[in-house]
Amino acid sequence: MLRYICLRLLLLVPVMLGVSLLVFFLLHLGSTDPALDYLRLSHIPPTDAAIAEVRQTLGLDQPLYAQYLTWLGKAVQLDFGISYLTGRPVLDDLLYYLPATLQLGGLALVCTLVLSVPLGLLAARWQGRWPDHAVRAVTFLGVSMPNFWLAFLLIALFSLWLGWLPPLGRGSAGQLVMPVLAIALMSMSINARLLRASLLEASGQRHVTYARARGLGERQVWRDHILRNAWLPLVTATGMHVGELIGGALVIETIFAWPGVGRFAVSAVLNRDFPVMQCFTLLLTALLMLCNLLVDVCYAWLDPRSRLQGVSA
Amino acid sequence: MKQQPGKRKLARWGVLLLAVSLCAQAGDDTDPGPTLSYSWPVNAGPLDPRGYSPNQMYAQAMVYEPLVRYSASGTLEPWLATAWQVSQDGKTYTFTLRDGVRFADGTPFDAAAAKANLDAVLANPQRHRWMELVSTLDHVEAADRLTLRLVLKHPYYPTLMELAQVRPLRFASPQAKPGQAVGTGPWMRVESRLGEFDRFARNPNYWGAQPAYSQVLVKVIPDPNSRALALQVGQLQLIQGAAGEITAGTFVRLRDQGFATALSAPLATRTLAMNTGRGPTRELAVRQAINHGLDKQAIIDKILYGLEPRADTLFARNMPYADLGLKPYVYDPAVAVKQLEAAGWTLAPGAVVRSKAGEPLSIELVFLGTSALQKSLAEVFQGELAKLGIHIALRAVEDGALVRRQRDGDFGMIFADTWGAPYDPHSFVSSMRYAGHADYMAQRGLAIKDELDRRIAQVLASTNEQQRAEQYRFILATLHEQAVYLPISYLTAISVRRASVANVQFGSTLFDVPFEAMTPTQEH
Numbered sequence: 001m002l003r004y005i006c007l008r009l010l011l012l013v014p015v016m017l018g019v020s021l022l023v024f025f026l027l028h029l030g031s032t033d034p035a036l037d038y039l040r041l042s043h044i045p046p047t048d049a050a051i052a053e054v055r056q057t058l059g060l061d062q063p064l065y066a067q068y069l070t071w072l073g074k075a076v077q078l079d080f081g082i083s084y085l086t087g088r089p090v091l092d093d094l095l096y097y098l099p100a101t102l103q104l105g106g107l108a109l110v111c112t113l114v115l116s117v118p119l120g121l122l123a124a125r126w127q128g129r130w131p132d133h134a135v136r137a138v139t140f141l142g143v144s145m146p147n148f149w150l151a152f153l154l155i156a157l158f159s160l161w162l163g164w165l166p167p168l169g170r171g172s173a174g175q176l177v178m179p180v181l182a183i184a185l186m187s188m189s190i191n192a193r194l195l196r197a198s199l200l201e202a203s204g205q206r207h208v209t210y211a212r213a214r215g216l217g218e219r220q221v222w223r224d225h226i227l228r229n230a231w232l233p234l235v236t237a238t239g240m241h242v243g244e245l246i247g248g249a250l251v252i253e254t255i256f257a258w259p260g261v262g263r264f265a266v267s268a269v270l271n272r273d274f275p276v277m278q279c280f281t282l283l284l285t286a287l288l289m290l291c292n293l294l295v296d297v298c299y300a301w302l303d304p305r306s307r308l309q310g311v312s313a
Numbered sequence: 314m315k316q317q318p319g320k321r322k323l324a325r326w327g328v329l330l331l332a333v334s335l336c337a338q339a340g341d342d343t344d345p346g347p348t349l350s351y352s353w354p355v356n357a358g359p360l361d362p363r364g365y366s367p368n369q370m371y372a373q374a375m376v377y378e379p380l381v382r383y384s385a386s387g388t389l390e391p392w393l394a395t396a397w398q399v400s401q402d403g404k405t406y407t408f409t410l411r412d413g414v415r416f417a418d419g420t421p422f423d424a425a426a427a428k429a430n431l432d433a434v435l436a437n438p439q440r441h442r443w444m445e446l447v448s449t450l451d452h453v454e455a456a457d458r459l460t461l462r463l464v465l466k467h468p469y470y471p472t473l474m475e476l477a478q479v480r481p482l483r484f485a486s487p488q489a490k491p492g493q494a495v496g497t498g499p500w501m502r503v504e505s506r507l508g509e510f511d512r513f514a515r516n517p518n519y520w521g522a523q524p525a526y527s528q529v530l531v532k533v534i535p536d537p538n539s540r541a542l543a544l545q546v547g548q549l550q551l552i553q554g555a556a557g558e559i560t561a562g563t564f565v566r567l568r569d570q571g572f573a574t575a576l577s578a579p580l581a582t583r584t585l586a587m588n589t590g591r592g593p594t595r596e597l598a599v600r601q602a603i604n605h606g607l608d609k610q611a612i613i614d615k616i617l618y619g620l621e622p623r624a625d626t627l628f629a630r631n632m633p634y635a636d637l638g639l640k641p642y643v644y645d646p647a648v649a650v651k652q653l654e655a656a657g658w659t660l661a662p663g664a665v666v667r668s669k670a671g672e673p674l675s676i677e678l679v680f681l682g683t684s685a686l687q688k689s690l691a692e693v694f695q696g697e698l699a700k701l702g703i704h705i706a707l708r709a710v711e712d713g714a715l716v717r718r719q720r721d722g723d724f725g726m727i728f729a730d731t732w733g734a735p736y737d738p739h740s741f742v743s744s745m746r747y748a749g750h751a752d753y754m755a756q757r758g759l760a761i762k763d764e765l766d767r768r769i770a771q772v773l774a775s776t777n778e779q780q781r782a783e784q785y786r787f788i789l790a791t792l793h794e795q796a797v798y799l800p801i802s803y804l805t806a807i808s809v810r811r812a813s814v815a816n817v818q819f820g821s822t823l824f825d826v827p828f829e830a831m832t833p834t835q836e837h
Contacts, residue, residue, distance in 0.1 A: 032713035042365030043824075044443045045732070045740070046716050048749045053439055086367050087359065096507055152538065159546050167542045168534060170509065257534045257543075259508030267355065267535060272713070 001300065008293045015289065016282055020075070023281045024068050027274050034084050034272045035060055041085070041271065058084060071278070080282075081275035085268060090279045094261055098283075100170060101253070101260035105245045107176060108184040112241060116188045117234075120195025125222065127200060135192060142189030147248050151182040151255045168257040179256045183248040187241040194237050198230040205229070232303055239295030243288050345514070346527030347833040349814065350550050351826070352534040352543065352558075357511040360494030360502060363434055363441070363481035370479045370824035371554070372531070375513055377483035377496035380408055380427075380461075380476050383735040385578055385821040387633040389473050393422065393484065393497065394461070403468030403776035410459040415518040416486035417501040418493075424455035430484045431463070445743060445773070446475040446482070468774045470781060471739040474633075478735055479824050499524050499829040508533055513828075525816075525832040541567060550814050551831075555580055555733075555806035555823045561618040561686075567809050574810075576620060577819035579629035579803030581733030583621065585678075585726045586751050586798055589758030592725045593674050598656030599703075600796035603726075604642035606649035606701045607694065613802050616689045620807070624800035626793055632737050634785035639793045649701050660702045667702035675704040676725035679718050682709030687728050690801065722754030729755075730804065733823040742769050742788060755797055765791060 035054040039046045055061045059070065071081060080090040123135035158178060159167040165174045202208065203226045211225045212218075249262035257263075261280065268276035357372035358364070380394040391397075394408035414422040431453045434441055441447040449469045454462040465472065476482050486495040494502050499519045504512040513529040532549065534540045537559045543549040544567070552558050555577070559567075568574040587594040587603070594600055609623050622629075625641030653659075658667040658674050667674040678694065680687040688709065695705040705726075710718065718724050729751040732741050745752040746766045756762050765788060772784035792798065810817050816832045 030711075032711055033717070036713045036716045038366055040712065040716070041367075043370065044365060045744055045750070046720065047443060047744075047747060050443050053442075084366075085355075093507070100508075155542055159542065163546070166548060167546055168539055168548055169532065254536050255539050257532065257536070257539055259506075259533070263535065264508065 001297075005293065005297065008289075008296075012286060012289055016285060019285045020072065020278065020282055021068070023278055024071065025064070027277060028064055028067075032272050033060075034058060034274055037272045038084055071275075075282075080279040083268070083273055083276050085271050085273040085276070090275045093264060093276070094279055094283060097259060097261040097264045100258060101246070101249050101262055104176070104179055104183065104249055104253070104258060104260060105242070107180045108187070108245050108248070109238070109241065111180055111184040112187040112191055112245075113238065115184070116191030116195060119188075119192040120199060121227075123192065123196040124199035124203070132196075135196070139189035139192045142185040143193070145185070147182050147186060148251045148255060150185060151178065151252055154178045154182060155255075170258055175256075179252050179258055182252050182255075183245055186248070187244055191234060191237055191241070195230060195234055198233045199226055202226045202229040232299065235295055235298050235302060239291050242291040243284075246284060246287070347525065348528040348530050349526045349828060349831060349833070350530045350532060350548065351828070352532045352540050352549050352552065353511075354533070354535040356505060356507055356533055357502065357531065359492060362430070362483045362485040362494075362496065363437070365480070368480070371826050372502070372511065372513075373483070374479045374498075374820070374825035375500040375529070375828065376494050376498045376502065377479075377485060378498045379478070379483050380410075381473050383474065383477040383821050385631070385819070387631055387734070389477060393427075397473070399776070401776075403470070403774070404465045406463040406465070406472055407456070408461045408463070410461055411520065412459055414497050414520040416484075416488070416495050416497050417516045417518055418486050418488055418495045419518060420486045420488045420495075422484065422497050423458050424461045425458075426487050427461050427484055428453045428455040429487045431482065434481050441481050444475055444478070444481070445469065445740070446472055468776050470773060470775055471743075474735050474739055479822070500529060503528075521829075524829040526828065529828045537563065544572070544809060544811065545570075547811065549811075551808070551810045551817065553806065553808040553810075553817070553819075553826050555804060558807065559809070561616075561620050564620060564807050564809060565618045572809050572811065573817075575808040575817065575819070577806035577808070578631055579622060579624075580806060580823050581737065581804040582624050582627060582629065582731040582800050583802045583804055584624065584627065584728075584730060584798050584800045586719075586724075586729040586755035587726050587796070588722060588724055588755050589795070589797060590722060590754065591758070593658070593669075593672070593676055593703075594725055595758045596656055597795060598652045599658065599674070599676075601642065602649040602652045602701065603698065603703065604796050604799055605645050605652070606703070607697055607799070608644045609801055610644070612690065612693050612697075616686070616693065617802060621802035621805055624803050627789065627798050627800055628731065628738050629803045632734065633739075634782055635738060635789065637786055637789055639790060642796065646701060653701065653703075658702070665699070665702065666704040673704060674702060675706055677706045677708050679708045679710055679715060679724040679727040681712055681715050681728065683711065719751035719754065720749045722751075722757065724751075724754075726799065727751055727755075733804065735822050738785065738789070739773065742785075743773055745769060752797075756792070759795055759797070761791060761795075 035051050035058060036046055038054050039050055044050055059067060074081065078091060082088065083090050083093055086093055119135045123132040126132050155167045155178060158165040165177055169175055208221060208225050211221050249260055250266050253260040253263035254266050265276065265280045268280065353369060353371065355367065355369065357369045358367035360372055360376055361368055362373060362377045378393050380392060381389045382392040384390050393411050393414060395411050396409040398407045410424060410427065416422060434447060435450060438447060446469060449465050449467060451464045451466045454464065456462050484497060489495040499516055499521065500513040501516045502511055503514045510533060511531045515524050515527055534543060537557065540552055541559050541563045544552055564574060587600050589595055613619055613621055613623055626639050628635035630636040653667060657669045660667050678691050680691040691707050695707055698705050719727055719729060731737050744750045745756060746769055747753055756765065768784050768788050772781055775781040775784060806819050808817055808819065813834055814831055815834045816830055818827050818830045820827050
């Protein structure tokens with residue numbers, strides 16, 4: 001297992017290199033010029049001389065391959081350059097904003113798991129009856145509704161009408177509720193539907209029929225024979241939700257003025273802050289790959305069969 | 314079945330994460346006195362008086378002050394300099410500095426401190442050469458403690474106007490350490506949290522009247538909708554600015570909900586430049602017909618909710634040298650059609666687009682695709698001008714590409730707002746001489762272009778007020794008669810406030826907000 005984990009971690013290196021190359025050239029393929037954005041933000045008229053001056057300052061006057069190699073040379077030393085927008089080291093900025101995003105994403109993940117499991121169970125246990133219909137209706141809405149729309153609806157309800165929660169910023173527990181809900185609802189709905197389907201599939205298996213034939217109580221059948229077999233798809237889905245949650249944070253952090261990486265990245269995209277976009281993409285790639293690895297390890301931990309397959313392979 | 318220890322541990326960690334997250338929220342509940350809460354899309358930046366992005370101009374204007382200040386009426390008033398004299402040849406400006414002014418750190422503001430700041434700008438001419446005064450300034454002398462002398466290479470009348478700008482010619486304490494923002498202004502920044510807020514407190518050494526608010530808390534809120542919500546629930550007390558802080562629709566909604574609102578005097582002009590060098594707009598009749606053919610007031614009422622005054626000339630009358638009484642192009646489609654017919658642009662039977670010698674009357678209108686407002690305006694222009702037999706081909710581009718098209722002259726019509734006070738009219742007119750500007754590219758087809766450029770150079774070097782006014786009259790009247798521009802409306806700053814704030818005023822430029830004049834009310 002340790003060897004497998006080490007191999008997967010080593011795989012990060014070529015993947016990150018490929019992603020950095022792809023992102024770098026994709027960013028520079030467009031017709032946009034960060035020098036013009038810099039001048040626009042600085043309220044400086046974009047004369048030829050001003051553009052040339054900024055291009056030189058930002059290192060954009062070099063050939064593309066030279067720019068990439070310079071960037072790569074520094075990146076391996078964890079120097080991802082200076083943000084065009086804030087004038088600060090990119091990595092410093094991203095690491096500054098990361099804890100807020102991890103807090104939001106972590107809580108959204110916990111919320112996803114805590115809410116989706118009972119809902120999925122409820123729907124499967126009373127399939128075709130009103131709890132099932134209710135859960136399906138809620139999860140249908142959750143899957144269909146864009147998170148930014150939900151965010152504004154939540155603000156309208158809890159901040160404007162009821163006055164219970166502050167709509168913006170970070171600093172109190174109340175400020176976490178709406179962004180966490182807005183981010184988590186979709187993942188929670190997907191998980192609940194997945195768990196329902198998985199439970200129903202497991203409940204039709206022959207070993208469940210056999211368990212009932214053995215005279216086991218319904219609660220024990222569900223707990224030991226259905227639920228245990230229905231967990232695994234949920235683990236895979238949860239790994240995938242990490243990406244969704246961070247993607248959701250991009251929009252949600254902007255709406256709730258949450259000082260996280262997502263909002264920082266959106267501002268970088270809007271202002272062509274290439275070094276930040278580059279570093280953010282790499283950070284996200286690494287995070288997703290590590291999550292996938294974690295899911296695989298969890299899988300092996302939860303399902304002895306996959307461990308055996310791993311050994312035989 | 315017993316829960317396995319590992320899973321139990323996992324569950325415990327989850328609960329712990331939740332609990333820690335909820336408890337670890339740091340609050341800052343100390344009451345520092347009356348605090349005005351405002352918002353801005355980004356942090357104020359390092360607040361270097363000579364720095365550009367990410368330094369935010371509203372914040373630089375709070376902390377640093379100019380020698381002379383630009384007033385809303387377009388005139389200049391004494392500020393850190395109480396008086397000034399211009400030599401006969403227009404090359405030497407002598408300022409008498411205000412006595413008793415101290416920087417926030419207690420350092421006296423005197424001629425030596427002022428010279429040190431201006432010398433720092435001159436030491437980095439490449440960075441600041443976009444400002445004509447920097448390339449015109451030869452050297453600075455500190456004649457005595459309170460006398461500062463600026464010696465120019467050649468006469469340049471907008472010297473005072475450019476000294477009034479927010480950057481780079483304002484003054485920081487020579488004793489300030491790198492990274493410290495210490496000016497003479499009414500505010501000093503006392504705290505900054507990235508992505509969250511900047512906190513400004515009264516400068517105890519301020520030479521003028523102390524602001525009524527003891528603090529201004531500027532929260533970082535990038536989204537205009539969120540900003541409006543924050544005002545509604547009381548997280549903000551004031552929304553003010555001219556940078557699209559909220560949409561016109563939101564402004565009207567908040568006004569209807571009972572929030573106190575206000576609009577500033579014109580600060581810049583929302584306009585389109587028409588290319589005189591290529592396509593059908595190279596003909597005066599077409600440009601004039603377009604000016605006559607659009608019902609600007611109706612467009613403003615529909616799209617801008619009637620919030621901006623209609624623009625009939627390139628610059629609003631409150632801009633210096635711009636109150637010329639030029640005859641507006643009134644909305645009259647019949648006149649427009651007549652002009653087109655007379656110029657030979659006729660409508661063939663069954664055709665919907667006019668043509669002349671086989672050339673269709675089709676004009677490419679370039680706009681910023683990400684701007685909902687420009688898109689709406691462009692679409693209305695297309696619909697309205699189609700009624701006259703003019704085909705408008707809409708071209709949505711990104712902002713970088715928009716600037717590139719402006720620079721390359723790759724447009725029939727293009728959105729090109731004026732730069733606003735205090736750049737208008739002198740800096741804007743000055744730029745018309747240089748290839749690489751939308752205005753130069755738009756005007757290059759005019760037979761009188763060389764004469765215009767010569768007059769612009771003359772007006773900038775003019776030392777005689779009357780001659781200067783005459784030169785401006787010639788330049789602005791010519792551009793108006795030649796219908797190079799399609800002015801739409803005058804950009805204004807908006808202000809929406811809660812009842813807890815009083816004495817809300819507008820700054821005289823696009824970039825400053827006079828927090829020091831605002832006062833808290835009883836409700837506060």
